Amino acid sequence: MEDPQVRKLQLWRTALGLVAWVGLMVTYNAVVSAGDAAAVADERFDQSWSSVLVLVCTFPVVVGAFVAAARPGLRRLYLRRALRPLGAVVAVMASMGTSALAFAPETAGFRDIIGLPGKIALGVLCLWAVVFALYGIGLSLVHVFRTADIHEVLPPVLAGVLVWEMALLDVVTGAYPQVPAGARVVFILGAPTTVTALSWWEVHRLRRHHGLTVRDALGR
Template identity: 70%
Template sequence: MRFVFNPLYAAQRVFRPSRPDAVFDPLVRKLQLWRTLLGAAAWLALTFTYSAVASAQDVGAVASDRFGQSWDSVLVLACTFPVVVGSFAAAARGPVRRLYLRRALRSLGAVLALMAAMGSAVLVVAPETQGLRDVVGLPGKIAMGVMFLWALGFSVYGIGLSLVHVFRTADIHELVPPILATLLVWEMAVLDLVNGTYDQVPPAARLAFVMGAPVTVTALSVWEAYRLRRYHGMSVRRALRP
């Protein structure tokens, strides 16, 4: 029942890796957490420095833009995830391939759960559902409001956990998260540049902010892969052999 009533607990169960024999490197996990927190702090500083946030309406507009950006990230992930995991499994040999595909179901479930939660939160408050809100009356509106708050809490906390744990892809293999994280962050950087995200920011600061994320994530991913090989004997070649 706790899973049903507490969206934060539900997000922890859905987005945190849970494979018992997974390698856990405390130093790497701390750096991943700090990377996420510093990224959020940098975004807040950039937003309030260069955005005209003078009213609650402005705050709502900024929040809406960032929620839309998060939705774009999920859509990019939905396209990249099967390519990376499918390629990783296809390159494996023998029973290892089936093992990776079976493990991938939890990660796929995390992706679908986040998409469903974000879609539900948007749908509840969308103008297109105003007629439904009028029909269901006060009890229905209360139920929809509770649904919105639950989906919002699950989505926001789930996005944070997904950034740290890369949609629990360590459940597949420890080398999948750094590979997937590197591809995703470069895809999002290109998408931000193409879409003109943060166009109100001076070009030099915008370029530094947009490109800072892929550079730092790539460096961290390379270092994580090095530690897995150096201290835990894991490499791509060994991962793909039975």
């Protein structure tokens, strides 16, 4: 089920989060040169990739708990539906691993064997894999790995869990050390608070406009 209002808010949430992050970096002088800009871009990509990795780890836990809590007849249905989101997880992970494996020192012998034509073909494949991975990372964070294919109530639940995990990770790793403590607290807590509010609104909208609730999804 596609709800244009929900999808629009998810895209706005992602875009505004990126704008806020860039503004924070610029305001506190994290970007003062082209080199700094490249470093900030790399940091943002690393954070996005970390979010995907956390989501990959969180995905089976939340989905597994959801399936286990459902009635027996629904469990088989949800497990079958989980194949598509699982395929999305595998596709993103495989695309990220392609370039790393292709140009790893351990595969140097293979690159020598295939010669220049093979290296060109390998480079094109890796370029495609990187573009696919970047696109997949964006979609996975916006659409939460297509977990709506299992049930429409899962994406807001999983998104809420994910953002609080990422906030905890930022606290543990000491993210944004150049930002004053007060602004850092506001920024770190702002994302999970906003996403939690959006998730609550999405669940409310699903119940009000489509008659979908977590209790009904579990068959309880």
